[in-house]
Amino acid sequence: MIDLQDQHADFPQPNRILKLARRPVGVPVMTDWKILEEPVRAPMPGECVVAVDHISIDPAMRGWIDDVSSYLPPVRLDQVMRALGVGRVVRSRDDRLPVGTVVQGLLGVQRFAVVNGRWLNSVDESLGSARSHLGVLGQTGLTAYFGLFSVGRPVAGDTVVVSAAAGAVGSIVGQLARLAGCRVIGVAGGPEKCRFVREELGFDEAVDYKSENVTEALSGLCPTGIDVYFDNVGGLILEAALANLALHARVVICGAISQYNATIVSPGPSNLWQLLVKRATMQGFLVIDHTDDFPRARAKLSEWLSRGALLGPETVVQGDVDQFPEALLGLFRGDNVGKLVLSLDVSST
Amino acid sequence: MIDLQDQHADFPQPNRILKLARRPVGVPVMTDWKILEEPVRAPMPGECVVAVDHISIDPAMRGWIDDVSSYLPPVRLDQVMRALGVGRVVRSRDDRLPVGTVVQGLLGVQRFAVVNGRWLNSVDESLGSARSHLGVLGQTGLTAYFGLFSVGRPVAGDTVVVSAAAGAVGSIVGQLARLAGCRVIGVAGGPEKCRFVREELGFDEAVDYKSENVTEALSGLCPTGIDVYFDNVGGLILEAALANLALHARVVICGAISQYNATIVSPGPSNLWQLLVKRATMQGFLVIDHTDDFPRARAKLSEWLSRGALLGPETVVQGDVDQFPEALLGLFRGDNVGKLVLSLDVSST
Numbered sequence: 001m002i003d004l005q006d007q008h009a010d011f012p013q014p015n016r017i018l019k020l021a022r023r024p025v026g027v028p029v030m031t032d033w034k035i036l037e038e039p040v041r042a043p044m045p046g047e048c049v050v051a052v053d054h055i056s057i058d059p060a061m062r063g064w065i066d067d068v069s070s071y072l073p074p075v076r077l078d079q080v081m082r083a084l085g086v087g088r089v090v091r092s093r094d095d096r097l098p099v100g101t102v103v104q105g106l107l108g109v110q111r112f113a114v115v116n117g118r119w120l121n122s123v124d125e126s127l128g129s130a131r132s133h134l135g136v137l138g139q140t141g142l143t144a145y146f147g148l149f150s151v152g153r154p155v156a157g158d159t160v161v162v163s164a165a166a167g168a169v170g171s172i173v174g175q176l177a178r179l180a181g182c183r184v185i186g187v188a189g190g191p192e193k194c195r196f197v198r199e200e201l202g203f204d205e206a207v208d209y210k211s212e213n214v215t216e217a218l219s220g221l222c223p224t225g226i227d228v229y230f231d232n233v234g235g236l237i238l239e240a241a242l243a244n245l246a247l248h249a250r251v252v253i254c255g256a257i258s259q260y261n262a263t264i265v266s267p268g269p270s271n272l273w274q275l276l277v278k279r280a281t282m283q284g285f286l287v288i289d290h291t292d293d294f295p296r297a298r299a300k301l302s303e304w305l306s307r308g309a310l311l312g313p314e315t316v317v318q319g320d321v322d323q324f325p326e327a328l329l330g331l332f333r334g335d336n337v338g339k340l341v342l343s344l345d346v347s348s349t
Numbered sequence: 350m351i352d353l354q355d356q357h358a359d360f361p362q363p364n365r366i367l368k369l370a371r372r373p374v375g376v377p378v379m380t381d382w383k384i385l386e387e388p389v390r391a392p393m394p395g396e397c398v399v400a401v402d403h404i405s406i407d408p409a410m411r412g413w414i415d416d417v418s419s420y421l422p423p424v425r426l427d428q429v430m431r432a433l434g435v436g437r438v439v440r441s442r443d444d445r446l447p448v449g450t451v452v453q454g455l456l457g458v459q460r461f462a463v464v465n466g467r468w469l470n471s472v473d474e475s476l477g478s479a480r481s482h483l484g485v486l487g488q489t490g491l492t493a494y495f496g497l498f499s500v501g502r503p504v505a506g507d508t509v510v511v512s513a514a515a516g517a518v519g520s521i522v523g524q525l526a527r528l529a530g531c532r533v534i535g536v537a538g539g540p541e542k543c544r545f546v547r548e549e550l551g552f553d554e555a556v557d558y559k560s561e562n563v564t565e566a567l568s569g570l571c572p573t574g575i576d577v578y579f580d581n582v583g584g585l586i587l588e589a590a591l592a593n594l595a596l597h598a599r600v601v602i603c604g605a606i607s608q609y610n611a612t613i614v615s616p617g618p619s620n621l622w623q624l625l626v627k628r629a630t631m632q633g634f635l636v637i638d639h640t641d642d643f644p645r646a647r648a649k650l651s652e653w654l655s656r657g658a659l660l661g662p663e664t665v666v667q668g669d670v671d672q673f674p675e676a677l678l679g680l681f682r683g684d685n686v687g688k689l690v691l692s693l694d695v696s697s698t
C-alpha cells in the first residue's frame with residue numbers, strides 16, 4: 001500500500017479547482033460555480049499529475065452541465081468542471097509519460113489534474129504550439145475537418161456557407177473549404193468579425209446577421225443555392241440557410257450555440273420541408289466518432305498551418321481558474337474570435 | 350392543317366374540368382375552385398384523348414397550388430388542377446398508345462385529358478388493377494419503397510417508426526419494413542386507425558397521437574431508440590421521434606402534411622440538436638428522382654401484392670370532378686385510410 005497522505009504532503013502547491021455548485025438555469029451565473037483550494041493527491045500507479053497550462057472553452061460545455069444524459073454523462077455537482085486542456089506532466093507513475101511530457105486530455109478547470117495516463121495524449125509540438133492542440137490542431141480543428149469533409153463532402157466549385165464564421169470551428173471550416181476549391185460565405189455577428197473572415201481568413205463573402213436579413217443576403221450571394229451549410233448556431237440562421245439550399249445540399253449540424261442557454265423551448269426552423277423539395281441531407285456528427293483518423297487529419301492541418309495556408313486564430317484569456325465563468329459567458333456573447341482558451345499563468349511546481 | 354373545329358365537333362361529350370379559381374389561404378375552400386364544361390379539343394399529332402377513370406388525391410397537391418416555385422411550377426389560375434390519374438385512351442394520334450390502352454399520367458382533375466403520349470405511361474394490369482397504379486403500384490407505393498429502402502436503409506431487427514401510418518404512403522412503408530425484418534411502430538390518429546395498422550397491416554405497435562403523449566409512448570415502445578423514422582407529417586410528431594432516436598438513426602422526410610395548410614409560419618422541431626447527439630441523418634427525397642428504378646420496384650411491389658404479403662388499402666370516393674374539393678379536405682382531415690382516390694363514374698365515349 002502506498003501511503004497517500006505522505007505523498008499529498010510532498011506536493012508543494014495546492015490545487016485550485018472550479019467546481020459546479022448548482023445547475024444553471026439559462027446563462028450560467030457566478031453563483032453556479034465555486035472555487036476551492038485542495039491538496040493535490042498523489043498519483044496512483046498509471047496516473048500522472050499534470051500542471052494545466054491551457055483550458056479549452058467550448059460551447060459544448062453548456063450541455064455538459066445540464067442534468068441530461070447525452071453523449072457524455074452530466075458533470076456532477078461539487079465535481080471539477082469538465083474541460084479539455086493541455087499541460088505538462090509534473091509527477092508520473094506512467095512510464096510512457098515521463099515528467100516534462102506535454103499532454104492533452106480532459107484535465108478539467110483546475111491548476112493540477114491527476115489523471116490516468118491512458119486518458120492523456122502526448123502533444124507533438126513539432127506540429128504546432130501546445131496551445132494550438134486545443135484549437136486548430138485539437139478537437140476544434142478536427143471538428144471542422146471531419147464535419148466539413150466527412151459530412152459536408154464539398155467538391156470544388158461548391159458554395160459553402162458557415163455560421164459562427166469567426167468562431168473556433170467556423171473560422172477553420174471556411175478556410176478548409178477554400179482550400180478545397182469552394183466559394184465560401186461566412187455568417188458572423190458585427191462588421192469587425194465580417195471583416196476578419198473576409199480579409200484575414202480569405203472567405204469570399206460575409207453576412208452580418210446583426211444588421212442584415214440573412215435569408216435575403218444568402219439569396220443574393222448564392223444565386224445557385226447553398227451546396228454545403230455548416231451549422232454551428234441553429235435557430236434563425238439555420239432557417240435562413242434552409243431557405244436557400246441547392247439541390248442535393250448537405251447540412252452539417254455541428255452545434256446550436258444559439259439554443260444552449262435557452263430557458264424556454266426554442267422552436268426549430270419552420271422550413272424543414274425544404275429538405276424534401278431540395279432532396280437535401282441534414283446530418284449531425286460528433287468528432288469523437290472519428291478518433292481513428294485523428295492522426296491523419298492532424299498531419300494535414302499541421303501541413304497547411306506550417307506553410308501559411310491555414311490560420312488558427314485564438315482569443316486567449318490569461319489568468320487563473322477564477323476567470324473561467326466570465327470567459328464562458330464571453331463565449332456565449334460572442335466576444336471571441338477563433339478559439340477561446342484560458343491560459344493559466346500560475347501553474348508551476 | 351387539321352381543322353380542329355371539325356374535330357371538336359366530333360367528340361360526343363363535353364369535358365368537365367375543375368380549375369383553380371384563386372390561391373387558397375390556409376385550408377382550400379369551395380370558392381378557391383371553379384368547375385366548367387368545355388368541349389374536348391381534337392388531339393394533335395402525338396397526342397391522345399384520355400377518359401379519366403381514377404384521380405389520385407395527394408397531400409402534395411396543397412403545395413402545387415401555392416404561388417411558390419418548388420420541384421414543380423405552381424398550378425396556374427384558371428388552369429385545370431394538376432393531378433395524377435389513370436384512364437383509357439379514347440382518341441389517339443400516338444401509334445404507341447392505341448385506343449383502349451390504359452394509361453397513367455398527370456391527367457388533371459377533369460373527365461377528359463388531351464395529353465402528348467410522351468407524358469403517359471401505359472399501365473400493366475397484369476401487375477394489379479388500374480386503380481392500384483395510383484396507390485400501391487403507383488407513386489404512392491414507389492414513394493414508400495424508395496423512401497424506406499434508399500433513404501431510410503433499414504436492416505433486419507431495426508426499429509422503424511412511421512407517421513400517418515394509416516395513410517397512403519405510411520401504410521405501405523410499415524408493411525415493407527415488416528417484410529424487411531424490422532419491428533414497426535405506426536403513429537396514427539384515433540383508435541380505429543391504430544387498430545387498422547396493427548390488425549390489418551400487421552404493424553407491431555401503434556400510437557394514437559390524438560390520445561397519447563407521442564414522445565412518451567415512443568420512449569416506452571422503443572427502448573433502444575428509433576433506427577428509422579419515416580416522416581409524413583412534420584411538426585410535433587417529428588419532434589417526438591427526434592427525442593427518441595437511436596445512434597446513427599435515419600430520418601426520412603417524405604412529407605409534412607401537418608404544415609401544408611398553415612397560414613402562420615409553424616415552428617419546426619425544437620430538438621434538432623438530437624441529430625448531433627445521435628449522429629443521425631435527416632434526408633428529404635422525392636420519388637421522381639428514382640424514375641429509372643420504377644420498373645424494378647414496381648415488379649417487387651407487385652410480387653408481394655400478388656402473394657398477399659402486401660396490402661394496398663384504398664379509400665375510394667365515387668363521383669365526378671365536383672367531388673374533388675371535398676375529397677381533398679377529407680385528406681387533410683385524415684378521413685381516408687390508405688390511398689385516397691376519386692373514381693369518376695361518368696366518363697365514357
